[in-house]
Amino acid sequence: MQETMNHVSATLTSLKTTLVEFAVRYGFQILGASVIVLVGFKTAGYLTRMLDTWLEKKTTIDVALRSLIVRLLRFVVVGATIVIAAEKIGVPVASLIAGLGVAGVGIGLAMQGVLSNLIAGMTIFFLKPFRVGEYIDVLKEHGEVVDITLFSTTLRHTDQSLIVIPNRQIAGEILHNYGTKRQLDIEIGIAYASDIGKAIDVATETVLADPRVLKEPAPLIGVRKVGDSALTVSVRPWVPVPEYEQTLLGLYRAIFEAYRECGVDVPHPQREIRVIHAETGAARAALGAPVVKVN
The missing domain is CATH 2.30.30.60 (SH3 type barrels.)
Structure with missing residues (x-):
């Protein structure tokens, strides 16, 4: 028992001595590297915020490209910080970079799809x-x-x-x-007996009264098709992209109600059927032709 305790005590003493020697030899290096990392990350955040604000206020580049530039700056500052901190604690950075270069060839072959996306993304950003x-x-x-x-x-x-x-x-x-704008395509049928000019004027007034509709370019409104039971009035205004769906639904209702109020008839689909006279049918039967009965 005494021998075991002596062994444990010797082990602890040896471990304590090793830790003290490590702290004396590398303590200041680790402390310095920690300070470098802390300062580097703080600097990266500060510089990226400053650059983002400056690009937003002083330039006209789009949001996506601005975000890319800011991310690249952060990547460069953080990368440089890590390299300096690694050198501070004695890591052979040159050998490490050479090893990463060799490993990068294999990684590149394994990540061809990712690299293709990266190159395509850069193309989209700049073109x-x-x-x-x-x-x-x-x-x-x-x-x-x-x-x-x-x-x-x-x-x-x-x-x-x-x-x-x-x-x-x-x-x-x-x-x-x-x-940033889209063109609506609204079609409403009116009866053949309706006043076409009045129908177009009412549709135009209704469309221009909607604040979501753009005044430039001007809406295209007119008769587009001649159908079996109605004339089709086409209404094609431009609206901002976010307002597309709501404006489409709103204008269908507004135009239909405006037509109802001003007496422009919006007919139901209908078909005209003519019945052949009975004598004519008998004559056809005498000639051997089939007789069609309509109930």
Whole structure:
């Protein structure tokens, strides 16, 4: 028992001696490295906030590119901080960087898809085929652009669902950019006996009375189709992208109620059927032709 306790005591003494020697040899280096890391991260946050504020107030670059520049600055400052701190505690940084370079070749081969997204993201940032807030149609998907990162682009449908598309799928594809406004396509049928000029004037007044409708470009309103039982009045105003769905629903109701109030008839679908005279039917039967009966 005494021998075991002596062994434990010797072990603790040796461990204490080792810790003291480590603290004496590396303590100031670890303390210095910790201070460097703390100051570096604080500096990175301060510089990125300053740069973001300056870019927002003094330049006209879009939000996505501004965010990219700010992130790159933070990455550079934090990376430099880590390298300096590693050198402070005696890590062979040159050998470490060389090893990371060799490992990077294998990592690059394994992450070809990620790198493709990165390159495509840089292309989108600098060529600007679309911006945040614009409405686009690409790869049979459409929506308002709400976020652009180095790796993906996020669209929002009118039902508020989000679509995340890898940037490599967008680069090189045919893209339809509506910009920040969209054109509504409203069709309402009126009776043939209705006053066409009055119907167009009423629709125009109703559309222009809606504050969500843009005055420029001017709405396109006129007769678009001649149907079986009605003339189709086409109403095509432009509205801001966020107002598209609500304005579409609101104008359908407003135009229909305006037509009802001013006496423009909005007919139900109808079909005219002519019944052949009975004698004519008998004559056809005598000639061997089939007789069609209408109930």
